[in-house]
Amino acid sequence: MAVVHSHHPPEDCLNCEHRHLRMFCNLTPEALADYDKIGIMMSHARGAKLFTEGDAARNVFVICFGQVKISSTSRDGKTMILKIAGPGDVMGLSAVLANVPHEVTAEAIEPCTVKTVRKQEFIDFLGRHGIASMHAAQSLSGEYLTVFHDAKRLALSGSAAGRLARLLLDWGRSSANGKPEIRFTMALTHEEIANMAGTSRETVTRLLNQFRRDQWITIRGTSLTIVKPDQLERLTA
Template structure:
């Protein structure tokens, strides 16, 4: 059974439904039955730690609902959130496959439901089901490319202002409506946003206030409204080197 620090597991008689659009959606019926037999469903409260950076890999988690943050910390205690994992996404996959310690810490941002799959049964499952092994390889490749994009964004951004503008636009594109009003739920704290863009909480608070004064954005409770998308995009373009 997966151990979760600061959490009480709520067991279900059947594994949570695997979202079709993600890792295991295209598997055969027999493969899905086998996968269900080695999965352990559980509910984790907000703030539960699924695993810790440097910990020996016990297995992976497939999130069925809710969100978790994946972060890494320096010896001095500085933390960076590398990405958020949402419904249908997998956390702990790289360590489970390689056998190397988890490279990040995974913590729930809200109550989540997830299927935990222990490492050895999962590896045996991959040996027996080639289509699943291929999909895992594809997913690991996608993670690598996403990491390159994130590093490129942070590495080429000249200022916290550009990083924040990039983050807000990316958040809107990923989580906002496909058309119509540019409004999206943003439940992250200023501290969490800062950890995602490599800035301080004070800097994020100051910049958000500045963006509101310039009527680039509006914050209504937990909702973010992009009032001037072109203006935010201009902050990004204006700070890129010419040529």
């Protein structure tokens, strides 16, 4: 599956995308140089699994290019999609630090490049640079918040409509980093959306059309625009 390679060439890392990432955006230059030295870059094809729920956590991953679907599945086959991770997102950190197996599955949904750092190597790095530990802690806080909101959406937004509305809103806000653009691309199937909203595929289809008929959103091809955020917000309860 994974088509690997090449140790990370420090030079071109100086311009590498992973540089402007949440996690290590403002390390000291030395720490940053050190960071560039650890781990290797790996490329994965669409559909490749970076790791699977239950696997021992052997690496920490930082996405440089591409998108990765983070999900979890129950014994009876129901899938919960937690998020679509993109460049800058760190994967597997909590499992590595808590020293437990991966609690989620990470699958490339498009060809992607990922910085891959062996568990111990990463921990050593954190040990060498105290400040980096704080960044890691902050990164985890962010992750925590995300999951927390998911939990809240699932538990409290009584209706399926509410959950879907919340999902779209959250989505619009995050995809437009910075200014609250309310247009974004939805390269997901209704099935996948259903898995994120904790509902069924049919319900997603119906609701999406409902929203469209009510003129709250418009869909052109793969691009979705939220026309009446306030109306969606109202459903949220």
